[in-house]
Structure formats: structure tokens, C-alpha cells
Amino acid sequence: MSxxxxxxxxxxxxxxxxxxxxxxxxxxxxxxxxxxxxxxxxRLYSLEDLExxxxxxxxxxxxxxxxxxxxxxxxxxxxxxxxxxTAGGAPGAALDAExxxxxxxxxxxxxxxxxxxxVIDELLAVATVDALLSEAVVPFLRDIGDRWExxxxxxxxEHFASNLLRGRLLGLARGWGRGAGPRALLACPPGERxxxxxxxxxxxxxxxxxxxxxxxxxxxxxxxxxxxxxxxxRLVVVSAASAELLTPMGxxxxxxxxxxxxxxxxxxxRDFDPGDSDVLVLTRDPVAEAEGLAGRQGLG
Amino acid sequence: MSxxxxxxxxxxxxxxxxxxxxxxxxxxxxxxxxxxxxxxxxRLYSLEDLExxxxxxxxxxxxxxxxxxxxxxxxxxxxxxxxxxTAGGAPGAALDAExxxxxxxxxxxxxxxxxxxxVIDELLAVATVDALLSEAVVPFLRDIGDRWExxxxxxxxEHFASNLLRGRLLGLARGWGRGAGPRALLACPPGERxxxxxxxxxxxxxxxxxxxxxxxxxxxxxxxxxxxxxxxxRLVVVSAASAELLTPMGxxxxxxxxxxxxxxxxxxxRDFDPGDSDVLVLTRDPVAEAEGLAGRQGLG
DNA sequence: CCCGTCTGTCAAGGTTTTGTACAGATCCTG
DNA sequence: CAGGATCTGTACAAAACCTTGACAGACGGG
Numbered sequence: 006m007s008x009x010x011x012x013x014x015x016x017x018x019x020x021x022x023x024x025x026x027x028x029x030x031x032x033x034x035x036x037x038x039x040x041x042x043x044x045x046x047x048r049l050y051s052l053e054d055l056e057x058x059x060x061x062x063x064x065x066x067x068x069x070x071x072x073x074x075x076x077x078x079x080x081x082x083x084x085x086x087x088x089x090x091t092a093g094g095a096p097g098a099a100l101d102a103e104x105x106x107x108x109x110x111x112x113x114x115x116x117x118x119x120x121x122x123x124v125i126d127e128l129l130a131v132a133t134v135d136a137l138l139s140e141a142v143v144p145f146l147r148d149i150g151d152r153w154e155x156x157x158x159x160x161x162x163e164h165f166a167s168n169l170l171r172g173r174l175l176g177l178a179r180g181w182g183r184g185a186g187p188r189a190l191l192a193c194p195p196g197e198r199x200x201x202x203x204x205x206x207x208x209x210x211x212x213x214x215x216x217x218x219x220x221x222x223x224x225x226x227x228x229x230x231x232x233x234x235x236x237x238x239r240l241v242v243v244s245a246a247s248a249e250l251l252t253p254m255g256x257x258x259x260x261x262x263x264x265x266x267x268x269x270x271x272x273x274x275r276d277f278d279p280g281d282s283d284v285l286v287l288t289r290d291p292v293a294e295a296e297g298l299a300g301r302q303g304l305g
Numbered sequence: 306m307s308x309x310x311x312x313x314x315x316x317x318x319x320x321x322x323x324x325x326x327x328x329x330x331x332x333x334x335x336x337x338x339x340x341x342x343x344x345x346x347x348r349l350y351s352l353e354d355l356e357x358x359x360x361x362x363x364x365x366x367x368x369x370x371x372x373x374x375x376x377x378x379x380x381x382x383x384x385x386x387x388x389x390x391t392a393g394g395a396p397g398a399a400l401d402a403e404x405x406x407x408x409x410x411x412x413x414x415x416x417x418x419x420x421x422x423x424v425i426d427e428l429l430a431v432a433t434v435d436a437l438l439s440e441a442v443v444p445f446l447r448d449i450g451d452r453w454e455x456x457x458x459x460x461x462x463e464h465f466a467s468n469l470l471r472g473r474l475l476g477l478a479r480g481w482g483r484g485a486g487p488r489a490l491l492a493c494p495p496g497e498r499x500x501x502x503x504x505x506x507x508x509x510x511x512x513x514x515x516x517x518x519x520x521x522x523x524x525x526x527x528x529x530x531x532x533x534x535x536x537x538x539r540l541v542v543v544s545a546a547s548a549e550l551l552t553p554m555g556x557x558x559x560x561x562x563x564x565x566x567x568x569x570x571x572x573x574x575r576d577f578d579p580g581d582s583d584v585l586v587l588t589r590d591p592v593a594e595a596e597g598l599a600g601r602q603g604l605g
Numbered sequence: 606c607c608c609g610t611c612t613g614t615c616a617a618g619g620t621t622t623t624g625t626a627c628a629g630a631t632c633c634t635g
Numbered sequence: 636c637a638g639g640a641t642c643t644g645t646a647c648a649a650a651a652c653c654t655t656g657a658c659a660g661a662c663g664g665g
Contacts, residue, residue, distance in 0.1 A: 027614080030613070
């Protein structure tokens with residue numbers, strides 16, 4: 006897994022998001038990389054080199070001069086991964102979520118899937134699922150929403166970003182139905198197609214021992230009720246971006262809530278009126294709410 | 306073990322999606338294959354050779370240069386390296402797709418996520434992406450559709466299955482925008498939410514060297530057109546389950562088709578009338594159509 | 606405000622890599 | 636035996652790289 010594939014400069018450039026000219030300049034001026042050469046003289050890089058370039062880029066984004074960044078990146082190559090102390094940046098810990106979101110946003114703007122995946126890879130490498138969700142995914146979704154409302158984002162870009170993130174989150178979700186914990190059934194009401202927040206919520210619950218049954222977007226109330234009868238979950242979560250989609254199912258939710266925990270979530274939950282039913286209204290971020298529910302259920 | 310199902314170069318070319326000239330060039334330049342010869346001197350290939358060519362193609366699609374891809378593909382022939390989950394296995398290994406589908410169906414009926422994931426894991430272990438798609442995914446989607454029409458499947462079960470499969474397919478799709486191949490832009494028209502077939506198509510194209518830009522379900526025509534302007538793909542694919550969703554965008558598709566390849570796919574393509582435009586109508590399964598398009602584009 | 610340094614970018618001119626094409630001879634199958 | 640499929644060898648052109656050298660904007664110090 007360590008060494009391996011030999012990338013030519015073009016591919017390294019694409020994966021690292023640094024132009025070939027600059028890569029050569031860094032090599033010449035700071036001796037950042039020492040690629041092997043093909044018989045014909047072409048530079049061949051390893052995956053370690055890729056990491057080093059990414060590290061250098063990150064340091065530059067943090068405000069260091071190129072020379073300093075190169076020194077740091079070169080040193081880090083040997084020593085056991087230090088804390089990556091970001092000098093004077095965000096209050097964040099080892100993970101500069103702010104910078105990551107910015108890079109992610111740029112990748113989405115350009116429909117650059119590899120770059121976006123790379124950012125997520127880096128985030129996953131240093132963050133727990135909880136941190137990933139609350140510091141990157143949730144803010145990123147908010148960003149997307151804001152830019153969308155301001156008209157800065159096209160539908161195509163929004164879809165592109167959603168599908169990319171959905172793939173990664175569902176990847177993390179693999180096996181979330183396994184185990185012996187209490188079951189939670191997750192769904193969005195009819196008309197609602199924003200399921201990313203719900204997936205994030207599912208992951209946060211999973212990290213606390215729940216078993217997840219995920220129905221996803223655009224699920225009719227009767228189907229949810231039917232699934233509840235089959236699955237017999239301890240918790241049902243319905244998420245929507247607008248309260249208008251939640252209100253019509255109020256009675257059925259209230260009915261369900263007589264035998265089990267029922268909650269509404271998402272931006273739409275804020276304006277949802279549970280009346281005198283036992284339906285919980287979750288307005289905080291997924292991780293916080295998952296934590297709250299875990300406590301309520303006497304779970305870790 | 307290594308059955309010499311003597312394939313001639315034409316047959317190998319068709320199955321691997323690589324032109325005969327290129328196969329000979331790879332043999333000469335990188336010693337990728339060492340076919341036996343017929344008494345008259347014709348090259349005879351084994352199924353192992355086929356796998357090796359496919360592996361090489363995949364590495365190229367990942368952005369590696371031909372020489373490096375060949376080195377990796379040759380090395381993989383001996384020891385199973387990391388990452389070759391889809392191609393490394395026994396080439397002829399019979400995958401009992403029928404039984405797998407039955408188990409998958411039962412798992413879905415019971416909302417048993419772990420069981421369903423296990424079935425998919427097994428399939429992935431022995432099948433190539435192509436085989437997985439054409440022998441498992443596509444028939445499974447058809448099954449779902451049929452049972453849905455007969456009312457044997459609840460909405461909840463359909464959603465459950467879709468999200469599960471979507472997660473796995475998008476997992477396989479990771480990095481499908483990488484590399485230097487021609488770009489293909491994939492989307493569903495407004496109102497269409499069945500994107501699984503389209504994802505499968507994207508994977509099949511990917512296996513043949515294309516770079517994929519995926520917009521997914523429910524994308525307005527103007528957004529598709531806008532994205533085309535940004536991305537400048539060589540191919541645009543629009544997929545829908547019903548022709549009613551495709552017909553309204555006929556004019557825009559015809560317009561797009563004047564400068565690049567445009568195709569409609571999905572069940573709805575069957576009833577789509579391209580008129581006198583150059584819009585291609587893809588009615589066969591994703592793998593077959595991807596193969597056809599690859600040939601049309603002179604791709605490997 | 607001027608000057609030297611740092612950095613990212615570009616251009617010119619030449620080489621390597623790689624997919625594709627062609628020509629003429631040979632092989633295979635109905 | 637005709638016609639399609641292959642074989643060998645050579646050639647090409649586009650894309651990607653290489654090296655050297657230069658240059659403009661940003662920035663800190665005098």
C-alpha cells in the first residue's frame with residue numbers, strides 16, 4: 006500500500022491540483038520531490054509524492070511562504086505524522102475544515118470530481134465520523150444551500166455535489182443495519198429530495214450504536230407506516246427542508262409516536278408544530294441530536 | 306486452471322474494447338501479453354489475457370500512462386495486489402447471478418441490509434464490473450420494476466433497495482471523473498428519479514476509459530445545457546423511465562447533438578422519437594451500449 | 606517610493622510516448 | 636477457392652514532457 010504506482014507529471018498535477026510547471030519549479034527550487042525517471046526521461050511520481058504535494062498546498066493555503074511550506078512538507082515525509090499544527094489558522098483541531106470546504110467548493114464549481122474526492126479523502130484520513138459530519142458535511146450543505154439561494158450555484162453543480170457526497174456518505178453507511186442495537190427508521194416525506202442531512206443523521210446515530218433502516222427521499226406516509234410495522238424500530242425520523250411537507254403527515258406521526266419515539270428533523274423541523282403529540286422536534290445539527298437521542302435511550 | 310479458450314485477436318478486441326492494432330502494439334511495446342500461436346501464426350489468447358487487458362484499460366482510465374499501466378497489469382498477474390478486487394479473481398469463475406438475485410430479493414423483503422450487502426460483496430469478489438452490471442444489477446432493477454408493477458413490492462422496500470444499491474454503485478464510481486479519457490455527461494430529465502440505470506451506464510463507460518460527469522436525477526434541461534458548456538463533454542446521455550419525460554427536451558437535445566454525441570437511454574428511450582436529429586437512441590443494456598459507443602469513438 | 610527577492614506562469618524548441626493507419630502477404634472457414 | 640480476418644513492419648501525428656530562460660506581480664526593507 007505504501008509505494009506503488011508511477012504517475013507522470015500530468016496525472017500528479019490533476020490529482021494534486023497543482024500545475025505541471027509549478028511542480029517542476031518546486032522540485033528545482035526547493036527539492037520538494039525527487040521523482041524517478043522513465044527510460045526516456047519522464048518524471049515518475051509515487052503516491053507518497055502526491056501526499057507531499059498536497060501537504061505543501063495545504064501549508065500554502067494556511068499562509069506559509071512556499072519555501073517554508075516545502076521545508077515542512079519535506080520534513081513530514083520522514084517523521085511520524087506530527088499534529089500538522091496549522092500555524093495561525095482556524096480554531097479547528099488537526100483538521101482545517103474551513104480550508105477543506107473552500108477547496109471542495111472550488112472543485113464543485115469546476116465539476117472536478119477527482120479533486121473533490123481528494124478533499125474528502127484527506128478529511129476522512131484525519132477526522133472521526135462525527136467531526137466529518139459536524140465540521141465539514143453539515144456546513145458544506147449549508148454553504149450549498151446559501152449559494153443556491155443567492156443564485157451562485159447552478160442546478161447542475163448542486164446535483165453534481167449532492168451525488169458525490171451521497172456516494173461517499175452511503176459508502177460510510179455500509180453495514181449500518183448490522184448489529185444488535187435499537188433500530189431507527191429514517192425517511193423523507195413525499196416531495197422531499199434532500200436526503201443528505203438524513204444520511205448524516207443516520208451515520209451519527211450509527212456511531213452511537215443504533216441500527217439504521219434507511220428509506221430515503223420521497224417516501225409516502227403509508228409506506229413509512231407499513232415499514233414501521235415490519236421493522237418495529239424504536240425510533241422513526243422524518244426529515245424535510247420545509248415544514249409544509251411535514252405538516253400533512255402530522256396525524257400519522259402522532260399516531261406512530263404513541264408506541265415509539267418519533268422525531269422530525271431537517272430545516273423544516275424548525276417550523277413544525279407537534280401540537281400535543283409526543284413527536285420530537287430536532288433542530289440542532291445531526292451529531293448533537295444523535296447524541297441527545299442516545300442519552301434519552303440510555304445508549305453510549 | 307488456466308483454460309486456453311483460444312480467442313483470436315478480433316474476439317479479444319470485442320470483449321475487451323481495445324482495437325486489434327492497439328493490442329498488438331501493447332504486446333510489442335510492453336510485452337503485456339504472450340499469446341500462443343496457431344499453426345498458421347495467428348495469436349491465440351486465454352481468458353486470463355482478457356482480464357489483463359481489462360485491468361490495463363482500467364489503469365489507463367485511472368489516469369496512468371500506458372507503460373505504467375502495463376507494468377501494473379503484468380505484475381498483478383502473479384500476486385493479488387491491493388485494489389484489484391474486480392479484476393483479479395478467476396476469470397471464468399461462474400457467478401451464480403440467479404441465486405444471488407434471489408438472495409438479494411429476500412434480503413430486501415425483510416429490510417435486511419447486512420444480508421444484502423453480503424450478497425453484493427460476494428458478487429464483487431468474483432465478477433468484473435461488466436458482469437456485475439449486466440448479470441446482476443440490470444436484471445435486479447428489472448425484477449424490482451416488475452414486482453413493483455405487480456404490487457408485490459412496497460414503496461418502502463423499493464426505496465430501501467434503491468438506496469442500498471445506489472450506495473454500492475456510487476462507491477464503485479469513486480474517481481470516475483479522473484483521467485484523460487473523453488468526458489461523458491450523464492443526467493436524468495426533470496421528474497425522473499430512477500438514476501440507478503444511469504449510474505450503471507456510467508460505470509460501463511468508465512470501464513472503457515471514459516471520464517464521467519454525473520448530474521443524476523431530476524435535472525432541468527437548461528442546467529444540462531449549461532453544464533455542457535462548462536464541461537464540454539464528447540457525449541451527453543439523458544436517461545428516463547418514460548418517453549414522456551424525454552420528448553419535451555427533444556429540441557434542446559437535437560441542438561446539443563449538432564456539436565457532440567447525444568444519446569437517450571433508459572426504458573423511456575424505447576418510445577422516444579429522435580425525428581431527423583442526430584440523437585442516438587440506446588435501448589439495449591448499459592454494458593452493450595457502452596461497448597457500442599466505445600467502438601463508435603474508437604476507444605479502448 | 607525604490608529595489609531586490611520570492612513565486613507562479615509562460616514560451617521556445619526539441620524529445621518521448623502512444624494510438625492509429627497502411628501495404629502487401631498469409632491464414633482460416635464456408 | 637473467395638472473402639474476411641490476421642500477420643509483420645513501418646510510418647505518422649497528436650499529446651504530453653523536458654530544459655532553459657525570462658518575466659510580471661506581490662511583498663518587505665531601506
